[in-house]
Amino acid sequence: MFETLTAQPILEADRFILRPLRVSDAGLISHYCADLRVARGTTHIPHPLPPGTVEAMIDRASRDDRVEDTWVIDGSEQGHSEVMGLVTLSGMDRQQDEIRYWVAPGFWNTGIASAAVRRLIAANPHKARQIFAEVFQDNPVSARVLTNCGFDYLGDAEAYSVARGSTVPTWTYSLKLDE
Numbered sequence: 001m002f003e004t005l006t007a008q009p010i011l012e013a014d015r016f017i018l019r020p021l022r023v024s025d026a027g028l029i030s031h032y033c034a035d036l037r038v039a040r041g042t043t044h045i046p047h048p049l050p051p052g053t054v055e056a057m058i059d060r061a062s063r064d065d066r067v068e069d070t071w072v073i074d075g076s077e078q079g080h081s082e083v084m085g086l087v088t089l090s091g092m093d094r095q096q097d098e099i100r101y102w103v104a105p106g107f108w109n110t111g112i113a114s115a116a117v118r119r120l121i122a123a124n125p126h127k128a129r130q131i132f133a134e135v136f137q138d139n140p141v142s143a144r145v146l147t148n149c150g151f152d153y154l155g156d157a158e159a160y161s162v163a164r165g166s167t168v169p170t171w172t173y174s175l176k177l178d179e
Contacts, residue, residue, distance in 0.1 A: 021061045038105065044162055096131070133175075154173060156172070
């Protein structure tokens with residue numbers, strides 16, 4: 001079902017680059033992921049953040065047999081933080097991907113998330129025909145990121161949030177790509 005991914009490209013945007021994770025990113029990613037506001041917006045970040053969680057994620061993201069690609073939103077060339085957030089593409093079957101993202105609170109409401117999602121869609125590194133996304137219903141800003149990037153609402157669902165320790169209502173979105 002899943003194929004081994006090739007090397008991740010570095011993708012340039014106006015205010016940042018999207019680049020693969022580095023071991024040196026662990027400190028900033030840990031700092032941001034330890035923020036309850038960030039963790040509660042994701043399905044997979046625990047709170048409190050256990051020691052070694054981010055290092056293990058970076059290790060998995062660096063393997064040749066990974067099934068998803070994670071990019072750092074790196075604004076250092078523009079005088080911003082080296083880590084402003086992360087964007088992940090997970091391969092599914094039938095040339096489909098799922099996109100997930102989070103942005104550090106200091107960069108909320110700046111358009112960084114929308115710009116990062118748009119850039120990744122434009123590059124389409126997995127050559128996907130369709131990209132799915134899911135956001136918690138109590139996070140309408142993330143939903144707006146998706147609609148601003150051309151995603152269409154598919155319906156309501158629910159997903160388990162590790163940080164919240166419960167199942168949370170979600171909105172599901174889809175974007176069909178021209179190939």
